[in-house]
Amino acid sequence: MPKLAADESHLDSLVHWIGRHPELAHLRAKRRGDTLTILSGPEDDVIPHARLRRSSIQWWTLEIATHTGRWESTPIRAGILPALDALVHDFPWTLTPRE
DSSP: OOOOOOHHHHHHHHHHHHOOOOOGGTTEEEEEETTTEESSSOSSOOOOEEEEEEEEESOEEEEEEEEESEEEEEEEOOOOOHHHHHHHHHHOOOOOOOO
């Protein structure tokens, strides 16, 4: 079975979600393949925070960036918005601004 790609409407949902949270104004989103990545920092020195990986038509898995830039999976598997809400409530430190 081929991988399901994240499409433009998924990216729009993530961008809209970030926009509804003023405390997350330092973040931006990027789409690539089957992932939606939450980033911050300048383009030449990007800081990854978290990403959603599409695992089925409606389900996404949440992964968190470690301090070394590697991805660590979480037990969160949900739709886009519930997964993002879990990110804010269960892993808020991952979205704090970094220098």
